[in-house]
Amino acid sequence: MAPQANATGARADESFLAAHSEDVLASLGDGLVLLDLDGRVAFLSPRAEDLTGVSAAQVVGRSVEQAFAMNPWIGDTVRCLQLGTARRTSDAGELLAPFGRRVAVQLIAAPVIDALGAAVGTLLLFRDTTAQRSLGDAADRGSRVSDLAAVAAGLAHEIKNPLGGIKGAAQLLAEEVGGNANVGRFTSLITREVDRVSALLEQLLELTRPPRLRLAAVNVHRVLNDVLTLERAGGDGALTVRLVFDPSLPDVLADEAQLRQVFLNLVKNALEAMEGTGTLTVTTRIETDFHVRHAARDLGQFLSVDVEDTGPGIAAEDCERIFAPFFTTKTSGTGLGLAVSERLVAQHGGTITIESELGRGTRVRVRLPVAAPDLRD
Known part of the structure; x- marks a missing residue:
């Protein structure tokens, strides 16, 4: 009976695998592609479809070069494996998908060997x-920002004192010649410009001050609704705001005031980019395949x-510098809003990324760690 029982169990296992193989592949965080001996695509997992676009x-039966024509480096990696003696090869690269989307990936290529030891694909x-690259890029930028901010802080303190004197002198002059409209116009201009420079210096100083985060469980939808209400109050109604909120989302672990500042910056930038017409879409969701470690601890779910x-979108070369201090694509602006936002998000253990293409608009994605269950209401 034992051999028959073993055979029955084996058939049951095979039946289970056959029934659930697609579910297993769909659950994997990595994308899988199987090539036959001729280098043609025989299988593409759902996650591979997401990553490659x-x-x-579209691609089953096509050669690897045809299937991934937008990413020729994939074919190069496969050829290196076929020509070399290594049992597998690995390469780091960036997948370019339709509409300009880019995804940083690690590609591992290995031969498929059958029971007789022969290669079959x-x-x-x-x-x-993407998560690791985002954290690494943010760390590099953070280092540069810290160096710049240290210099800026010294300059800011030196400049703020004489600015106060200039503003005071302008106000006294306005009082002395109160009946002279021309002088009054110029003194008002001086006062406004002094206030503008003072605000810029205050933003510079924000980059130098380590944020004192008061972390708690925060409902991100409440913060977003407050921000959108505030920003839409001054609108003319020509803009459409579309909310795609997941009502089942848990709270995030955040400083609510700092989080509000981040989303104020992002929403304001989006509205200004559209110049009065267009659609602003705000979407929230759980990240099912985003997982990072930060400061030697697992941050869990995001x-x-x-x-x-x-809006008009941002050129690719500008996207690479978009978080740098003082860099801006707007005719007016300080170029500090996104630098400050990235710093605040990083302090929360999160990441901020941007995807944009000229003529297609811009999407900024903020990922934040979910609050532990014992911190939620």
């Missing part, structure tokens, strides 16, 4: 490394907030 229906595994506009 192509569907199985090639397995490609795509691992999304949720994301997307702020997307239908």
Whole structure:
């Protein structure tokens, strides 16, 4: 009876695998692609479709070069495996998907060996490394910002004192010649410009001050609704605001005041980019495949907030510098809002990324760690 029982169990296992193989593949965080011996795509997992931006229906039966024509480096990696003696090869790169979307990945290529030891194809595994790259890029920028901020802080303190004197002198002059309209116009201009420079210096100093975060469980939807109410109050009604909120989302672990500042910056930028017409879409959701470690501890689950506009978009070369202090694509502005926002998000253990294409608008994604269950209401 034992051999028959073993055979029955084996068949049951095979039946289970056959029934649930697609579910297993769909649950994987990594994308899998199987090539046959001729280098043609035989299988593409759902996650691989997401990462590469192509569907199985489009590419099965095509050569790897044809299937991933937008990413020729994939074919180069496969050829290196086929020509070399290594059992597998690995390469880091960036997947370019339709509409300009880019995803940082680690590609591992390995031969598929049958029970007799013969190669029957090639397995490609795509691992999304966007989180690690985002944290690394943010750390590099943070270091540069710290160096710049240290210099700026010294200058700011030196400049603020004489600015106060200039403003005071302008106000005294206005009182002395109160009946002279021309002088009054110029003294008002001096006062306004002094206030503008003072505000800029205050933003500079914000980069130098370590934020004192008061972390608590925060309902991100409440913060977003407050921000949108505030920003829409001055609008003319020509803009459309679309909210795609997941009402089941848990709270995030955050300083509510600092979080409000981040989303104020992002929403304000989006509205200004559209110049009075267009659609602002704000989306929230749980990140099912985003997982990072920060400061030697596992941050667990994340949720994301997307702020997307239908403005003119940003050139690729500008996107690379968009978080740098003093860099701005606007005719007016300090170029400090996104630098401050990135710093605050990083202090929360989160990430902020931007995707944009000229003529297609811009999407900024903020990922924040979910509050532990014992901190939630």
